[in-house]
Amino acid sequence: xxxxxxxxxxxxxxxxxxxxxxxxxxxxxxxxxxxxxxxxxxxxxxxxxxxxxxxxxxxxxxxxxxxxxxxxxxxxxxxxxxxxxxxxxxxxxxxxxxxxxxxxxxxxxxxxxxxxxxxxxxxxxxxxxxxxxxxxxxxxxxxxxxxxxxxxxxxxxxxxxxxxxxxxxxxxxxxxxxxxxxxxxxxxxxxxxxxxxxxxxxxxxxxxxxxxxxxxxxxxxxxxxxxxxxxxxxxxxxxxxxxxxxxxxxxxxxxxxxxxxxxxxxxxxxxxxxxxxxxxxxxxxxxxxxxxxxxxxxxxxxxx
Amino acid sequence: xxxxxxxxxxxxxxxxxxxxxxxxxxxxxxxxxxxxxxxxxxxxxxxxxxxxxxxxxxxxxxxxxxxxxxxxxxxxxxxxxxxxxxxxxxxxxxxxxxxxxxxxxxxxxxxxxxxxxxxxxxxxxxxxxxxxxxxxxxxxxxxxxxxxxxxxxxxxxxxxxxxxxxxxxxxxxxxxxxxxxxxxxxxxxxxxxxxxxxxxxxxxxxxxxxxxxxxxxxxxxxxxxxxxxxxxxxxxxxxxxxxxxxxxxxxxxxxxxxxx
Numbered sequence: 001x002x003x004x005x006x007x008x009x010x011x012x013x014x015x016x017x018x019x020x021x022x023x024x025x026x027x028x029x030x031x032x033x034x035x036x037x038x039x040x041x042x043x044x045x046x047x048x049x050x051x052x053x054x055x056x057x058x059x060x061x062x063x064x065x066x067x068x069x070x071x072x073x074x075x076x077x078x079x080x081x082x083x084x085x086x087x088x089x090x091x092x093x094x095x096x097x098x099x100x101x102x103x104x105x106x107x108x109x110x111x112x113x114x115x116x117x118x119x120x121x122x123x124x125x126x127x128x129x130x131x132x133x134x135x136x137x138x139x140x141x142x143x144x145x146x147x148x149x150x151x152x153x154x155x156x157x158x159x160x161x162x163x164x165x166x167x168x169x170x171x172x173x174x175x176x177x178x179x180x181x182x183x184x185x186x187x188x189x190x191x192x193x194x195x196x197x198x199x200x201x202x203x204x205x206x207x208x209x210x211x212x213x214x215x216x217x218x219x220x221x222x223x224x225x226x227x228x229x230x231x232x233x234x235x236x237x238x239x240x241x242x243x244x245x246x247x248x249x250x251x252x253x254x255x256x257x258x259x260x261x262x263x264x265x266x267x268x269x270x271x272x273x274x275x276x277x278x279x280x281x282x283x284x285x286x287x288x289x290x291x292x293x294x295x296x297x298x299x300x301x302x303x304x
Numbered sequence: 305x306x307x308x309x310x311x312x313x314x315x316x317x318x319x320x321x322x323x324x325x326x327x328x329x330x331x332x333x334x335x336x337x338x339x340x341x342x343x344x345x346x347x348x349x350x351x352x353x354x355x356x357x358x359x360x361x362x363x364x365x366x367x368x369x370x371x372x373x374x375x376x377x378x379x380x381x382x383x384x385x386x387x388x389x390x391x392x393x394x395x396x397x398x399x400x401x402x403x404x405x406x407x408x409x410x411x412x413x414x415x416x417x418x419x420x421x422x423x424x425x426x427x428x429x430x431x432x433x434x435x436x437x438x439x440x441x442x443x444x445x446x447x448x449x450x451x452x453x454x455x456x457x458x459x460x461x462x463x464x465x466x467x468x469x470x471x472x473x474x475x476x477x478x479x480x481x482x483x484x485x486x487x488x489x490x491x492x493x494x495x496x497x498x499x500x501x502x503x504x505x506x507x508x509x510x511x512x513x514x515x516x517x518x519x520x521x522x523x524x525x526x527x528x529x530x531x532x533x534x535x536x537x538x539x540x541x542x543x544x545x546x547x548x549x550x551x552x553x554x555x556x557x558x559x560x561x562x563x564x
Binding site for chain 2: 004007009064066068070072073074075076077078079096097098099100101108110112137138139140141251
């Protein structure tokens with residue numbers, strides 16, 4: 001069962017439509033990152049439910065917090081449940097060899113037996129016939145959350161832009177995006193409409209998509225590489241984004257000079273010429289700006 | 305027995321193959337992969353990019369059984385899919401589902417190890433016999449270079465076994481029985497690929513068990529399979545089948561596949 005914005009249920013489902021439980025929220029804080037040895041993906045989900053009736057059902061083990069995880073490329077689909085010690089927190093891990101490409105996380109609260117759902121907090125429409133309780137059958141959703149997505153394309157032979165995991169944040173303001181990076185992961189987090197725009201542009205013009213998103217992301221990643229003392233480069237270990245960049249830099253014969261007296265800089269092999277992060281980012285992404293200009297000139301010639 | 309090591313293509317190697325497919329698709333269909341290799345090396349020299357690797361030294365597999373058997377035992381059509389799926393699994397026991405959904409691995413196997421098999425297996429396709437260049441390009445991109453589980457030749461075999469093997473843990477039937485049913489019933493295989501729901505091993509097992517018991521799997525009628533699976537999908541839109549007990553799950557699947 002998926003979250004679907006326009007799907008209607010015969011009973012109120014928290015999070016599905018605002019009118020079901022006016023002013024009540026269902027939040028799930030999801031975290032997902034690769035393990036140190038890069039053998040697994042680790043995740044945790046914290047459920048926060050504002051409807052007391054649903055919370056009571058969870059505490060009585062008549063409903064359960066679950067997250068189902070799906071990866072289309074590898075046909076992986078599993079559900080994970082909260083533990084007996086914390087019914088509203090789900091933690092788990094998945095071997096990375098079972099995953100590739102987009103991964104979907106679908107959080108929900110599900111009735112585990114036939115239950116009577118009190119409707120005191122629900123929209124009055126559900127109580128219009130005078131009843132304030134409804135029979136819900138096993139497996140029915142009580143709360144559903146918009147899915148989260150992440151993309152896994154890490155491996156040593158992927159293109160450099162694969163160091164970034166694209167994620168969609170539905171709470172982010174329209175049109176915005178940001179880069180979050182630490183030694184293990186580099187996320188490009190996009191608002192929902194920016195993600196839609198990116199996917200559209202990607203099909204229309206590969207160069208434009210790279211220009212508008214990955215080039216800026218790569219410049220920021222290179223600045224992190226230069227100035228974050230927690231990040232180092234080990235070319236034998238491809239589990240970290242910094243190492244993938246490091247290996248590509250060596251292929252391009254570009255080196256990082258660390259000096260106590262001067263700012264840290266990139267320079268090209270042989271001539272000690274200093275290079276800006278923007279120039280290096282373009283090289284790492286195989287000159288997307290040139291590609292963009294080339295595409296545009298081709299389009300002009302063909303009259304598109 | 306030739307057990308040639310399989311190396312995954314790099315991104316660069318894969319992109320070059322795509323380029324060759326666009327211009328000279330016949331090279332991918334040629335049993336002699338040395339011609340294709342020669343063309344790749346020429347392209348590298350033309351681009352003055354000798355330092356870039358075509359294949360990854362870090363991602364390689366030594367087959368337990370020679371993959372030449374595919375080329376020698378190839379037949380037109382799906383008749384031997386189940387047998388070949390079993391053979392492939394024995395030959396490559398350590399390869400993972402992440403690898404077998406990676407087009408760089410799939411293209412490497414199809415182009416440099418079992419090209420003759422691929423060409424013969426898909427010989428019934430109209431594209432196969434077409435002399436039109438666009439059709440030829442589409443044909444090689446589908447069966448040699450793509451990563452779709454229904455059309456890439458090696459992905460199809462590997463995933464047929466994988467779907468059967470994963471379901472067998474929850475099924476009344478063993479892997480071989482499930483494999484034969486899925487591989488001889490293309491309607492079920494396509495439904496497995498199409499529906500998120502049936503990616504669940506437990507739900508897939510329930511669906512296959514009931515389809516075998518009711519004869520649905522053997523009748524292999526497209527409309528019947530599609531409509532019953534749509535019905536199951538509608539049920540799954542309202543309740544979470546994943547959390548149901550085995551009995552409850554069976555009841556729901558039976559209701560969809562074999563309505564009283």
